Amino acid sequence: MPEDEVLKIITDSKNQGERVSLLADEFRRGRDLGELIILLNSNNEDIIAIGAWIGAEIHFDKASACFLISRLHQLLKHKNPAIRFHSFGALFPHLDPTSRASQEMVKKLSRDPNEGVRTIALAALAKIQKSSEQLAKNSCAVAESSAEYYLRALAAAAYIFRAPWVRSAILSGRESHLIQWLGQIFASQLSN
Numbered sequence: 001m002p003e004d005e006v007l008k009i010i011t012d013s014k015n016q017g018e019r020v021s022l023l024a025d026e027f028r029r030g031r032d033l034g035e036l037i038i039l040l041n042s043n044n045e046d047i048i049a050i051g052a053w054i055g056a057e058i059h060f061d062k063a064s065a066c067f068l069i070s071r072l073h074q075l076l077k078h079k080n081p082a083i084r085f086h087s088f089g090a091l092f093p094h095l096d097p098t099s100r101a102s103q104e105m106v107k108k109l110s111r112d113p114n115e116g117v118r119t120i121a122l123a124a125l126a127k128i129q130k131s132s133e134q135l136a137k138n139s140c141a142v143a144e145s146s147a148e149y150y151l152r153a154l155a156a157a158a159y160i161f162r163a164p165w166v167r168s169a170i171l172s173g174r175e176s177h178l179i180q181w182l183g184q185i186f187a188s189q190l191s192n
Helices: 002-011 016-028 033-040 045-057 066-075 081-094 100-109 115-136 147-156 158-162 164-171 177-190
Strands: none
Touching (some): 002 033, 016 033, 016 045, 045 066, 066 081, 100 115
């Protein structure tokens, strides 16, 4: 049961980040997304947050994971800002910059009561608007990323890293899609 696995990680702080990263690796290698849904449907906010973070760390096909997309959209309304943040991180690669619904969702999150969620949504909104403009001009944007942008992204999302598992998972030396994504949207925002 995936909830039991995550509870063991939460309750035993030894190598938390590495163990969460290993769990994400299992999903990257094809572990059933239905098990990720179990995490996202948990009553435990820490389990939901880890599930949403894993969702942001893996690549999944939007067409075959509509149940996952639907649950992540629901979690954007969760009271816990870490859950909203990670759910948005999982959804962002699947947003259509030309879609009115996507633009409205990001605009709504840009008014979030939590500063971190609001900041990241504003950066994403800038990227979506820039992508829309570039699509209209039939050109492709390549977001430049560098250590400076990663550091700025980390600083803007610092509240998320209070959870020890997040901090150590990201700092464990594993490639993090979250950090890449944050760097890309901040690079896009700075180029405006």
